Amino acid sequence: MAGKMRKAADFTPVMYGKKRKAADSTKDRSKSNKKPNKRNKILCGGGGSDDKRKRKTGPRLPAPLRKVLGGTKRSTDSLNDSDENISSDEANDFYEYEEPLPQEESGKNRRFDVVKNYLLDPSDPVEEDENVSSEDDDNKDDYDGVSKIEKSHGWRESSEQLIDEFEDDERHLRMLQTVSGMPSEAFEGKKKKKKNLVISEAYPESEFNPSRDVLNGNGQISIEELLEPLQGKPGYTEIRKLIREDKNSTSIQAPLPRVEREMLERKAVYEQSKKDITKWEPLVKMNREAPSLFFDEDTNLGFSTVGAIASGFEPRTEFEKKMALLVNDDKVKEAHNEDGSKLLELNKISAEEYLEDRNHIAKMRSLLFRHEMKSKRIKKIKSKTYHRLLKKDRLKSVSAEMLMDPEAAKEEARKQEFKRAEERMTLKHKNSSKWAKRILQRGLEAQDEGTRAAINEQLHQHALLTRKMNTMKDSSSSSGSDDSDEDDVDENSAGSDPDEASKLFAKAKEKTLKVLQEDDEVPTSGVLSLPFMVRGLKKRKEEAVEEAKLALQEYESSLKELQDTGGEENANVGITSGRRVFGAAKRDVPKPKPSNKMKTDNYYRNSDSEDDLDENIDVGNGMKNDLQKDVNVDSGFLNEDAEVRRDSVFKSFDDVVRDPGPKTSYDVAIFASGTWKKMKKGKRVNANIKKSTVVGKPVLQNQEELSEESDTDSEGQMVDEILSAGPKPLYELPSQEELVRLAFAGDDVEEDFGKVKQEILNEEIPEPEKPNLLPGWGQWTSVQRKKGLPSWMLEEHEIAKRKREEALKKRKDAHLKHVIISEKMDKKAEKLHTKTLPYPFTSKEVFEQSIRVPVGPEFNPSTSIGAMNQPDVVKKSGIIIKPIKFEEVNAHEKTEEHREQKRSGNNQKTNKRKGAGGKRAGVRPVVVKS
Amino acid sequence: MGAKEDDGIHENILPPIEQEISDELNAKAKKYLRGEGADLKALQDKKLKGQLAVREEIYGKSAKAAAKIEKWLLPSEGGYLEAEGIEKTWRIRQESIAREVDILSSRNQYDIVVPELGPYTLDFTLSGRFMAAAGRKGHLAVVDMKNMNLVKEIQVRETVRDVVFLHNEHFFATAQKKYPYIYNREGTELHCLKEHGAVLRLQFLRNHFLLASINKFGQLHYQDVTMGEMVGNFRTGFGRTDVMQVNPYNGVVALGHSGGTVTMWKPTTSAPLVKMLCHPGPVSALAFHPNGHLMATSGKEKKIKIWDLRKFEVLQSIPGNAKCLDFSQKGLLAVGNGSFVQILGDLSGSENYSRYMGHPMAKGYQIGKVQFRPYEDVLGIGHSTGWSSILIPGSGEPNFDSWVANPFETTKQRREKEVRSLLDKLPPETIMLNPSKIGSVRPARKKEKPTKQEREADMEAAIEDVKGIAMKKKTKGRNKSSKLTKKKQERVAKTKRPFLEQQLKEDQAAGKKRQKLNEQVELPSSLQRFARKKTTT
Incomplete structure (x- = not known):
C-alpha cells in the first residue's frame, strides 16, 4: 500500500507536494512515536475528521480538473490523503526523509496488533467520501464486502478491491451529477450514516481467532457440550439436574445498576412514608389552627416543697454516706424518737474537760476585755504631747533596734538615701503632679481648706524627703521640725481662732529667741571649716539674727494688738449677740480697710439677692439701701442693721476669708446696687402709671363686661388695702394696640x-x-x-x-380654608407608634383594625376576657411535654373542636375534664406549633 | 306637658320574639365592636387570616356578651322634656318642673346670693358630688352637693379668677391675682405655682394629671401635679385670652383668641396642633362635647357655631351671644348670656341643635359661668351675685360607672381610686388629636438628609477636634517634628475619610439614578443594540 501511495504521489506532485512534506515528515518518527499518534487519532474520532475537512479548504483542484484526472488517481490520492491526515497532527515537523511505513501498518508482521489499521480503515473511506461525496446503501454493502474479502484474502487484495469499488462509486457520483445538475456536495449528506458504522468483529480472522463460522455452524457452545466430558463423574447428575431446572425457568434479566435500583427503592420508601405521614395531617392542622394548646392539665405533680425534694435524697458521695450513717444511726434515731434526754446522754463530756474549756474561754475573754479597755483608754487621750511621745517611743524603739543591729541601720539609711534621690529626681511632691498644677493654676486662694492643707502637706513631704541628713541620727530633730511644720499648717488653717493666734505668736517668739541665743558652733573640720566658708556662715548668721530681731518685734506688736482687739471684740460680741464675724475681721486689724470693704461688698450681694427673692418688701428697701451706704462709710455700725441681714452677715464671714479681690468687686457692687435701685424706682413709676391708666378702662367696656371690669378695679383696691397702705392704686388700661385690635377685630x-x-x-x-x-x-x-x-x-x-x-x-387641611392642621411630627409621641408592621401583618389597615378592640378587663365582660387573653400554650410548670401521639381526628371534628375551644375559652374546666378522660391527654404537639 | 324622669327599668315583659331581641342585641353590640373588622378575604396569608378570623369571632362574642349585660349595668334611661300639642319645651319654667319632680330633685333648684363677693365661678368634681365656688373677691367654698353641706369656706383676700378641682375633691387649684394656688379641702394652701404667673383660666387634665393654665401674657403652661414638673410652657402669640377649654376626649387644650381663631395645643409641641378661624370677631366662649367630636364656639359677632372636629367643619351656626358655653354629658348645650341661660338640644339626634329650654335669672345678674353637674339633671350657674342651680331634664348621664366616677364614693374607695388613677396616669405625649391612633404604625416621615454645608461643618469640626489632641511625647527619634507632622496629617486624613466616603457613595448613588433615568427614557427594545454606538459617537 505504501508503495502505491508513493506512486500516486509521483503522479500528482503539484497537488500533494506540500502535503507530502508533512506526511513524510511524520515518517521519520519511531514506531513508539507513531503509536500514540494513531491512538490519538482513534480517540479523536469524528472530531478528527472535522479537522481534516477544514484543512481541505486549502489549495486543491477544481472539480472539472479532478474529473479529468480520472478514477485511479482519485482513489489513490484519497488514500494518500488519508495517510496525510493521520499524521497531520504533527504537520509542523519538517524532516523530509522518507521512511517506509511501519511494519505494523504494512501488516507484514503478524506480531503487531492489527486493530489500529482496522479502526482506521473505516474512517479513511469517509474522508474519501468527502471528495467523492455520494455513497448509498450499496456503499455499506461494499464495506461488508470489503471486510469479507479482507477476511478471506488478506490485506493487499482487499485494498485493491476497495479501490475498484471506489472507482465505481466515483462513476456513480458523476452520473448523478450529470443527471441532476447538482454539485457533488448535495449527495454528501448520505455518507454521514456511515460514520456510525461499527465493525463488530474486533479481530481479524486467523487460526488464533477462529470466527464463529469456522468453529461452529451457529457459533454457540451449549452447556450440554460443555458437560459432556463430565459425564460419569461423581457430581454430574446433580449438575445436570440443576441445569435442567434452569432451562425450565425463564431467563432472568440482568439486575439493574445499583444507582437506579437504589433510586427506585427510595421512591418506594418515600411513597410509603408519605402515606404514613399524611395520616398526621388533620391532627397537626388542628393543632396549628387551635388558638391555644393544653398540655396534661390533670397530672398531679405533687408538692414541690423542700421537704418533698429532701425526702427523695440518697447519699452518694463518701461524705454524704458518712453523714447519713451518723444521722441514721439507730441510737440517735431512737433517742430522737423517744425523748430528748437520751440525746443528752449521748452528748456527755467529762467534768475536767468542761472545766478546762471554761477556764480557757474565761481567760481569753478577760484578755480581750483588758486589751479592749486599754486601747479605748489610749484612744480617748486627746493630748497631743502624749501622742507625740507615743510616736517618739515607737520611733525610738525602731531606732534602738537599728542601733542594736547595724545591718538594719545601714539598710534604713540606704533606703532613706534612695528615697531622697528619687524625690530629687522626680520632684514628685513638688507640685508637679497634674492635680497640684491644676490647683495652683486656679489659685490656692480659691481652694478650700482641705486642698490647701493637702498641698502644704505635699510640699512638706518634699522638703522632708529632699533634706540632706543622716536620717537615723537626726530623727528626733526631724520630728521636731515635723511638729513645727504641723504647727505652721495649723496656723494657716485654723488661724482664725484668736486664742490660737496669740499662742502661736508666743511660740514663734520663743523660737526666734532660741535662734538668737544659739551660739554657732563653728565646725572644725570638713568643708565648712574652710575660711571662706566660715566667713560666709558668719555673714549669714548675722543676717538671720537681724531678721529674727525684726520678726520678734513684729510678733510683739501684733501680740499686743491682738490682746487689745480681743477686748474690743468682746465688746462687740456683747453688742452683736455673739457673731463671729468681727473676731475674724479684727484679727487683721493692721489692715482693716480692705476687710471692711470686703464685708460691705458681701452685704450688698446678699441684700440684693434677698430683694430678688421677695419683692414684696418694698417698704424697707429704700432704708436698706441707705443703710448699706452707711456701711460703706463705717463698718462699725453694721450691727444695728435690721434683722433681715443677720444671716447675710454670717455668710459674709465665710466670704471674707475667701474673697481675693475686694476692691474691684466693691466698686462693682456699689454700681450694681445703684442701678438696681434706679431700676426699681423706674418700675415703680411704671406701675403707678399703669394703675392710674386703668381708671379709664371700664368706660370703654361694653355693658356686659361692666361688672367684671368694675370688679377688677375694686379688686385692685382691695388688694392694695391688704398689702400696703401706700398711694391709692390706679387702674390698668389695655394698651393702645390691644384696644385697636379689639375695635377692628372683625376686619379682614x-x-x-x-x-x-x-x-x-x-x-x-x-x-x-x-x-x-x-x-x-x-x-x-x-x-x-x-x-x-x-x-x-x-x-x-x-x-x-x-x-x-x-x-x-x-395635607389634611388642603380643602379647609379656615383651618391649619400642623403636620409636624411630635418626636416624643413617636414612641407610641410602631416603627414597622408587626410580623404576620402585611397591610397597615388590617393591623390597625386588628388592634381596635381593647382586650383589657375594663372594656369587656368578665365572661369573655379569658378567651381574649388566653395564652398560646396552657401548661402547668413542671409538666413534661411528651411527643405527639397519633390519634384519629376527622376534619369535621376538628372544626367542631376548634369552635368549642374558642367558645369555651376561659372555660378551661371542660378542657381539663377532656384531658382527664384521656382522649387528648398529652397529645398536643409543640413541635408543630408555629 | 310633663317632666319625664326615668330612673327605673322600663322593660315590658312581653313574650320574647327571638328575632327582635337578637336585632336589638346586634345593634347594641355594634357599639362594643368599635368599628368593622378588616376585610379578611383580601388577605393572602392563610395563617394570618385564620388567626384574625378567630380573633374577630372572639370580639363579636365579647361585644354580644357586653350588649347582653348592658341592660343590667345601665338600668336607667335618660328622660327629657316632652311637649304636648302646641306647648314648647322652652316655655316650661323651672317652677312648673319643680311641681312635677320628686323632692330630692326639687332641692336642686336654688339661688345662693352672695352679692358682695362678686361674680362666681364654679367647678364640679368628676362625680358631681362636690362643687367648688370661687368669688372674684377671694371667696372660696367647697360644697357637698348631696346634702348641701358647706365643706369648707375660706377667704383668700385676693382676686380669684378661676377654680378647678384636681383629681378628687380633696384638692383644688385657684387662679388668684398673681399666681395660681393649690389648696386642700381644709383650705390649707399647699402650693403656690409661681411659674404660671397671673393666670386667667385653669383646666385640669384628669387622665394626665396636668394642670393647664393660660396667663395674662398668653402663655400656656402645663404642670404635672404629681411630680410638680413643668411639662410645657408655650407662648401662644395670640395675646391675652381667658377662653380655654380642654377636650375631654383627647386632652387637647383649646384656646379662643381675640382674632377669632381657636388654637388647640398639646404639651409636647410648641406649635398649635390646629389653628382654625372660627369667627371674624373675638371668641368669647368655647365648649367640647364629651365625645370629643363636637365643639361649640361663640363669637362676639353674635354667633354660636357648632363644629365637627373630625372634619373641622361648621355643622351649624346659631345666632346669639354667649358669654359662656357648656355641654352636658348627654350633649345639651348651655349658653349663658347676660342674665339669661338658654339650653340647646340635639333632640333629633342629627346634630342639629335647637332650642330646648331657657331660664331667665333675676334682672341684673350677670352670668359668668355655666356648668352641668355630672350624673344629675342639674345646671350650675355662677353669676355676679352668687350661684344658682336649675333643673335641666335629660342633661346628665343616668348611669354612673363606679370605676370612673362614683357620686356615692366612700373614703376607702376614694383612696383606692386615687392610687389607681395615679397608676393609670398617662404620659403627656399621649395627648394627640386622635388618641385611637396610639399603637398604630408610625406615619412616614420625610427623610431629612443633612445638607452639604452641614456635612462640611461636621467634617470641619471633627478635624478641628483631631488637631486639638496633643501629641504624645515619644522617644528614640520618634518625636521628630517630621514624624509628628506626618502623624498629624494621618490623623486628619483618617477623620476625613468616613465623611468623604459617604459623600462619594451618595454621589455615586445619585449618578446611578440619573443614568437609570436616562436609560429608561432612551430607546425601544428593537433599537437597544444600537444604543452603545450612539453613546460613543
Missing part, C-alpha cells in the same frame, strides 16, 4: 388668616428656590444671554414646584 380676619396659613405652609413645606442665574453657569454666557436660564434648571424648578403642590394637596 380671613385674609389675615389666609396669609398666616400661607406662611405656615411655606415654613412646613418650603417653596423651591428660584433658579438664579449665574453668568456662565451651566451654559456659556453668550448662550445664557440669548436663551435665558438653561432648560434643566427650569425643569428642576418645575419638578420641585410640582412636588410641593402635591405635598400641599395631600
